[in-house]
Amino acid sequence: MITPALPPSPGPCGRSGTGADDESITAWALAARGGDADAVDHFVRALHRDVRHYVTFLGADPQSADDLTQDTFLRALGSLHRFEGRSSARTWLLSIARRAVIDSIRHSSSRPRLSATDDWEAAAERTQPRGLPGFDDGIALAELLETLPDDRREAFVLTQLLGLPYAEAAHVSHCPVGTVRSRVARARTSLIEWLNDAEDVAPVAAAA
Structure with missing residues (x-):
């Protein structure tokens, strides 16, 4: 052979x-x-x-x-x-x-x-997502992801961090492609809102 x-x-x-x-x-x-x-x-x-x-x-x-x-x-x-x-x-x-x-x-x-903050921060530095504002401001990616429900976090990690196509992420997660797209969209919305809130709080803390 x-x-x-x-x-x-x-x-x-x-x-x-x-x-x-x-x-x-x-x-x-x-x-x-x-x-x-x-x-x-x-x-x-x-x-x-x-x-x-x-x-x-x-x-x-x-x-x-x-x-x-x-x-x-x-x-x-x-x-x-x-x-x-x-x-x-x-x-x-x-x-x-x-x-x-x-x-x-x-x-x-x-x-x-x-938990081990040092390990999480190292992982976050190696896998910065693209297209989301604020990640260069020292906000740990892991801390942001912890705010998400498990299903949305998984969909975001598979597609945005590991780069799987939505169809393959759906196969891994055992759910329809449309569900993965919805979870990713909601995850992005939640993360951006979190970042906006953090940016609003930061100037106040600095002034204090």
């Missing part, structure tokens, strides 16, 4: 932290399914950052985000034999990450939530 040529190894920067596009990532996933060790490495490195950001912004505390990321990839690698490339590998993997977060919440619902 002739192994198809794979895309070049991902670089150090770009979308998902690697510069790899969805077609390349999906090709690596399909090759990894066939036992290609190099493809497994490329696949994991291409999506590691996206998965960690996603589980973090879904509400995982920083201490558990790494564990959930690892759990996601362990689940994915154990299920690669069932991946047929009908959706992008990115969408498929984020769906697994979502289930990992849900399972974690179910198993630790009585555990108090932790």
Whole structure:
């Protein structure tokens, strides 16, 4: 059997932290399914950052985000034999990450939530959204996202931070495309209102 040529190894920067596009990532996933060790490495490195950001912004505390990321990839690698490339590998993997977060919440619902501001701020600095005013004023992205309901936060993170098309975000979230669009629009409105309120308060605090 002739192994198809794979895309070049991902670089150090770009979308998902690697510069790899969805077609390349999906090709690596399909090759990894066939036992290609190099493809497994490329696949994991291409999506590691996206998965960690996603589980973090879904509400995982920083201490558990790494564990959930690892759990996601362990689940994915154990299920690669069932991946047929009908959706992008990115969408498929984020769906697994979502289930990992849900399972974690179910198993630790009585555990108090932790926070680590430094970690959140670092994540915010690496994933600034485009088109929203005020983020350069030192307002932490994570603090803004915490004001949103869970479903709107997830839709915003998937489409605006991770760059998934609305159709793929709908697939990950198990809801219609129109619902994702509505959630993103409402999230944007809420975030802009929050920013406007913060900007109104700031001059008063400075004067005091």
